[in-house]
Amino acid sequence: MAIDHTLLRMFMKMQERYRMSGDIVTIGVQDVMFSHRSGAEFFEEQNFKYTPIEEKDRQYRTSKAQAIYGGIFNVKGGAPMHMHDLFKMLGFRNAHSLDAFDADKPTILHDMNKPIPEQYKDKYDVVFDVGSMEHVFDVKHFVQNCVEMTKENGVLVIYDALMGWHNECFYNFQTPFFFDVFRANGFDEIGVYLNYFPKYHDFGKKKTVWRRFEYGDRPKFRKAGYNTHVIFFARKTRTLPEFVVPMQGYYAEYYKDFEKAQAAGEGEMSHYMLENMPAPVRALFPMLVPIYRFLPNLIRAAVVDTLIAIKNRKKLASRERIIV
Numbered sequence: 001m002a003i004d005h006t007l008l009r010m011f012m013k014m015q016e017r018y019r020m021s022g023d024i025v026t027i028g029v030q031d032v033m034f035s036h037r038s039g040a041e042f043f044e045e046q047n048f049k050y051t052p053i054e055e056k057d058r059q060y061r062t063s064k065a066q067a068i069y070g071g072i073f074n075v076k077g078g079a080p081m082h083m084h085d086l087f088k089m090l091g092f093r094n095a096h097s098l099d100a101f102d103a104d105k106p107t108i109l110h111d112m113n114k115p116i117p118e119q120y121k122d123k124y125d126v127v128f129d130v131g132s133m134e135h136v137f138d139v140k141h142f143v144q145n146c147v148e149m150t151k152e153n154g155v156l157v158i159y160d161a162l163m164g165w166h167n168e169c170f171y172n173f174q175t176p177f178f179f180d181v182f183r184a185n186g187f188d189e190i191g192v193y194l195n196y197f198p199k200y201h202d203f204g205k206k207k208t209v210w211r212r213f214e215y216g217d218r219p220k221f222r223k224a225g226y227n228t229h230v231i232f233f234a235r236k237t238r239t240l241p242e243f244v245v246p247m248q249g250y251y252a253e254y255y256k257d258f259e260k261a262q263a264a265g266e267g268e269m270s271h272y273m274l275e276n277m278p279a280p281v282r283a284l285f286p287m288l289v290p291i292y293r294f295l296p297n298l299i300r301a302a303v304v305d306t307l308i309a310i311k312n313r314k315k316l317a318s319r320e321r322i323i324v
Contacts, residue, residue: 001131001159002031003083005042006197006208009324011128011157012048014191014233015090018155022125024087025096025149027112028132029104031063032086035078039089050089059085063104092126113138116145122239124149128157134169144243147185150236156187157233162194164227176248178232179215184246186238193322194219195229210322215249217319218276218312276308 003011014020034042036058043050059082084107087095099106108120113136127150136142150156161172178192193210210231211219221228250272274282281288292300 001028002033003086003130004033006324007130007159008042008086009046010193010195010210010231010322012046012090013322014157017191018189018233018235020126020155021091021093022154023094023096023123024092024126024128025098025108025120025124026083026087027098027127027129027146029061029063029097029099029106030083030130032061032081032083034080036081036085037078039081039086043089051091053085053088058082061104096124112136112142112145114141116148121148122151125151125154126157127154128159130159131161133158134160134165134171134173137170139171140243140245143181143185147182147187147236147243152236152239154236155233156182156236157231159195159229159231162228162230163221164197164199164229173230175213175217175230176215176250178230178234180246180249182232182234183249184244186236186240187234188237189233189235191233193231193320194221195231196223196226197229199225199227207323210324211316212320214319217316218308219316220309273304273308276311278307278311281307 001007032039036053040050040052060079061082062080083097084095096107097104098108098110098112100109100111102109110116110120112132127146129146133139133142146156146158158178161169162174163172165172175192175194179190182190192213194213196209196211198208213219213230254272274285277285295303
C-alpha cells in the first residue's frame with residue numbers, strides 16, 4: 001500500500017490521540033503520494049506544526065508503481081518524497097523501514113516470516129505496518145516480530161485489507177484477530193476502525209470513511225464501489241515473557257458459558273445470530289423456525305440482514321466516524 005492524504009490525516013489524528021513520537025519503523029518501504037512542497041502545504045492546511053526539511057537534506061523515492069501511475073496520481077510540486085522524510089516532518093526523531101527486498105533500499109533487510117534479530121527488539125516507539133502482513137505467509141512470526149519490536153508504552157499500528165484486493169495477497173484479516181491476538185500479548189488502548197476506501201482511486205468524488213469498530217459489532221463490511229480496509233492502533237502496556245497464541249475470544253466465552261448453563265440445567269446458550277436479533281424475534285424464534293425454513297434463501301438472507309441492522313442500528317450510530 002501507500003501513504004496518501006486520507007491515510008495521513010487518520011495517522012495524524014491518532015498521532016495526537018496516542019501521543020506518538022520518538023523512533024518509528026514501517027513494515028515495507030512505503031510510497032508517499034506527494035512531494036515535499038505539497039506535503040508542507042497539506043500540513044499548513046491542517047494547521048499542523050510540522051518539521052521542515054532543508055532542500056539539501058531531502059530524500060526522494062519514485063517506486064515502480066509511482067513511475068507507472070505517475071500521470072494518474074499527478075504528484076504536484078516535484079518528485080515524491082521518501083517516507084523517511086514524511087515521518088521526520090511529522091516530528092519523529094528517527095524513521096526506519098523494514099523490507100524483505102533490497103530493491104527498495106530499506107533500513108532493515110529482513111523477511112518477516114523469520115524471527116526478528118535481537119538488536120531490533122524493544123527498539124521502536126511506533127511500529128507501523130501499511131499493508132504488509134497480508135502478504136506474509138507466517139502470520140504468527142509477523143505478529144510476534146511486531147510485538148517484540150515495539151517498546152513498552154510504544155504504539156503498534158496495522159493497516160490492512162479486510163475486503164477487496166482479491167488475488168493480491170495471502171490473507172484478508174477479520175476484526176476479532178486484532179482484539180484477541182494483541183490483548184493476549186500485552187496491548188491495551190485498542191482502537192480499530194473500518195476504512196471504506198473508494199476502489200481504483202476516484203480522485204475526490206467519493207469520501208473515505210473511517211468508522212470505529214468495537215468487539216462484536218455487526219456493521220456492513222461490504223459497500224458498493226469501495227474496498228474495506230481495517231486500521232488498528234494499540235499501546236503495549238506489558239512485556240510478556242513469551243508470545244501468547246490466543247483462542248478466539250468469542251468462542252472461548254461462548255463455550256465457557258455453555259458449560260456453565262448445562263451444569264445449571266439451563267439448556268443451550270444463544271448463538272451469535274440470535275444474539276443480534278431484536279428481542280421479539282428471539283422470544284418468538286421457535287414459532288418462526290418453520291417460516292424461516294420455508295423462505296427462499298434470497299429472501300431469508302435479506303430478512304436476517306435487515307433484522308440484524310435494526311438490532312444494531314443505535315449502537316453503530318454511536319460509533320466515532322471520521323470522513324476525509
